[in-house]
Amino acid sequence: MSTTTTAPKPGTPQPGTTRIQGSSAKPVTWKIPILLAALGLVAFVFFGVMGPNQTAKFGISSAGDFFQLPVIEVPAFLAGIVLSVVLLGLAGYAVYLKTRNQSAPRWLPIAFIVVFVVAFLIWLVGGARTPNISLAGLIAGSVTLAVPLVFGSLSGVLCERVGVVNIAIEGQLLGGAFTAAIVASITKNPFIGLLAAALAGAVVSVVLALFSIKYLVNQIIVGVVLNVLVSGLTGFMFSTVMQADPEQFNSPDRLPIVDIPVLSSIPLIGPILFRQSVVGYLMYIAVIVVWIGLFKTKWGLRVRAVGEHPEAADTMGIKVNATRFWNVTLGGAIAGIGGSFFTLVAIDSFTKEISGGRGFIALAALIFGRWNPIGAFFAALLFGFADNLQSIVTIIGTPVPSQFMAMLPYLVTVLAVAGLVGRSRPPAASGIPYVKG
CATH class of the missing domain: 1.10.3470 (ABC transporter involved in vitamin B12 uptake, BtuC)
Structure with a gap:
C-alpha cells in the first residue's frame, strides 16, 4: 500500500505556524493628510470666506505675439470658495485613505499644490489695487x-x-x-x-x-x-x-x-x-x-x-x-x-x-x-515662481505685507522638505563612503 504526499501550495500556512496579516506593510503616517487639511482650511478662510470681491484679470499674450489671446477674468471671491472646497475635498480624500491605512497616491499632493497655487494667485491679484497681471510675464x-x-x-x-x-x-x-x-x-x-x-x-x-x-x-x-x-x-x-x-x-x-x-x-x-x-x-x-x-x-x-x-x-x-x-x-x-x-x-x-x-x-x-x-x-x-511672485505683487499693489512675500520662497522650501509630496527616499548608499574590502 503506497502513500502519496501532496506538497502544500505556495503561501499555505504550515502546521505550527501563524501568519500575521499585514505584518510586512509599512504604517501610513498622518503627516500628509494633516498638512493638506491645514492648508485647505487656511485656503477656505483666507481665499474663500475672507476673499476679495474684485475680478482678477490675467493677461496671456504679450506685445509682438502672432495673435492676441483674450484676458482671463475670474471673480476672486467665487473662485476662492470653489477652489478651497476642492482643496478640502482632496485633503478629505487623503484622510479617508489614511483611515484605511493606504498612502495617498502621488497625484494627490501634486494636484493639491497646483490648485492651491492657482487659488493663492487669484486671491493676490483680486485683492490688489490694480487687479491685472501678465501671466506670460x-x-x-x-x-x-x-x-x-x-x-x-x-x-x-x-x-x-x-x-x-x-x-x-x-x-x-x-x-x-x-x-x-x-x-x-x-x-x-x-x-x-x-x-x-x-x-x-x-x-x-x-x-x-x-x-x-x-x-x-x-x-x-x-x-x-x-x-x-x-x-x-x-x-x-x-x-x-x-x-x-x-x-x-x-x-x-x-x-x-x-x-x-x-x-x-x-x-x-x-x-x-x-x-x-x-x-x-x-x-x-x-x-x-x-x-x-x-x-x-x-x-x-x-x-x-x-x-x-x-x-x-x-x-x-x-x-x-x-x-x-x-x-x-x-x-x-x-x-x-x-x-x-x-x-x-x-x-x-x-x-x-x-x-x-x-x-x-x-x-x-x-x-x-x-x-x-x-x-x-x-x-x-x-x-x-515663488521668488518672482514677490516682485510682481509689489508692483500691482497687493495688501499682503512685503515681508511675507519675501519669505515665500523659503516657506515653500520648508514645506517641500517637510514632505508635502510624500516620503522621499534617497539612494540607499547616499552619504556612505565605500571602502573596498
Missing part, C-alpha cells in the same frame, strides 16, 4: 529665476545618485558666478567666462570628491566647509581685486538673449521656451541629457547601481570610487554653469554672496523632485 520670469536652481539641483542629482551628498552646491554656484565675471571681464568674451564658470564649479567638486571619497571625511561637513571657504575667498577677491579696478575685473559683457524666429512669438510658451539666454537653453538641454543618461543608458545604470548598492556594483566590475569621483566633478561643472547666470545673464557684475542661498534651495528642489532630473526641474520652477 509671470511664468517667463519664474523660469528665468529658476535657471540657477535647476543647474544646482541637477548637480545634486548627479552626486547623490552615485552616493555622495552634495551640500556644496551653494559654493559651486558662487564660485561659478565669480569666475565667470572675472574671466569674462579680462577676456571681454562672456562665452569664455561661461566655460571658466564650469571649470570653477568642477574644481570645487574635485575638493569635495577628494576629501569625501579618498580620505573618507564626512560628506556633509566637507560641503559646509567648502561653502564657507568659497564665500570667504570670493568675498576677499571682490574687495581686494574687483573693487580696486572694476572696469578691468568686474565688468563682464552679458550673454545675448537668443530669439528663435517664429517660435518665440507663440503666446505664453514662446518667451519661455524660445526666447532665452544661452544658459537658459543649456538648462533645458542639461535636464534632458541628464535624465536620458541616468535612466536610458548603461552609464546611468552603473551610476544608480553605485548609489544603491556599491558592494554589488564592485562585484560586477564597476569601479565604485572612480565612478563617484567623476560624477561629482561633472555635477560641479553643471552647477558652475548655473552660477554664471548671476553675472553673465541676470546682472553684469559680481557682488558678495550673489547666489543668495540659492544652492540650499536647489538642494530642497532635489529632495522635492525625488532625486529625479525632471522632478527637480519642476520643483525648481515652483521655487522660481
Whole structure:
C-alpha cells in the first residue's frame, strides 16, 4: 500500500505556524493628510470666506505675439470658495485613505499644490489695487529665476545618485558666478567666462570628491566647509581685486538673449521656451541629457547601481570610487554653469554672496523632485515662481505685507522638505563612503 504526499501550495500556512496579516506593510503616517487639511482650511478662510470681491484679470499674450489671446477674468471671491472646497475635498480624500491605512497616491499632493497655487494667485491679484497681471510675464520670469536652481539641483542629482551628498552646491554656484565675471571681464568674451564658470564649479567638486571619497571625511561637513571657504575667498577677491579696478575685473559683457524666429512669438510658451539666454537653453538641454543618461543608458545604470548598492556594483566590475569621483566633478561643472547666470545673464557684475542661498534651495528642489532630473526641474520652477511672485505683487499693489512675500520662497522650501509630496527616499548608499574590502 503506497502513500502519496501532496506538497502544500505556495503561501499555505504550515502546521505550527501563524501568519500575521499585514505584518510586512509599512504604517501610513498622518503627516500628509494633516498638512493638506491645514492648508485647505487656511485656503477656505483666507481665499474663500475672507476673499476679495474684485475680478482678477490675467493677461496671456504679450506685445509682438502672432495673435492676441483674450484676458482671463475670474471673480476672486467665487473662485476662492470653489477652489478651497476642492482643496478640502482632496485633503478629505487623503484622510479617508489614511483611515484605511493606504498612502495617498502621488497625484494627490501634486494636484493639491497646483490648485492651491492657482487659488493663492487669484486671491493676490483680486485683492490688489490694480487687479491685472501678465501671466506670460509671470511664468517667463519664474523660469528665468529658476535657471540657477535647476543647474544646482541637477548637480545634486548627479552626486547623490552615485552616493555622495552634495551640500556644496551653494559654493559651486558662487564660485561659478565669480569666475565667470572675472574671466569674462579680462577676456571681454562672456562665452569664455561661461566655460571658466564650469571649470570653477568642477574644481570645487574635485575638493569635495577628494576629501569625501579618498580620505573618507564626512560628506556633509566637507560641503559646509567648502561653502564657507568659497564665500570667504570670493568675498576677499571682490574687495581686494574687483573693487580696486572694476572696469578691468568686474565688468563682464552679458550673454545675448537668443530669439528663435517664429517660435518665440507663440503666446505664453514662446518667451519661455524660445526666447532665452544661452544658459537658459543649456538648462533645458542639461535636464534632458541628464535624465536620458541616468535612466536610458548603461552609464546611468552603473551610476544608480553605485548609489544603491556599491558592494554589488564592485562585484560586477564597476569601479565604485572612480565612478563617484567623476560624477561629482561633472555635477560641479553643471552647477558652475548655473552660477554664471548671476553675472553673465541676470546682472553684469559680481557682488558678495550673489547666489543668495540659492544652492540650499536647489538642494530642497532635489529632495522635492525625488532625486529625479525632471522632478527637480519642476520643483525648481515652483521655487522660481515663488521668488518672482514677490516682485510682481509689489508692483500691482497687493495688501499682503512685503515681508511675507519675501519669505515665500523659503516657506515653500520648508514645506517641500517637510514632505508635502510624500516620503522621499534617497539612494540607499547616499552619504556612505565605500571602502573596498
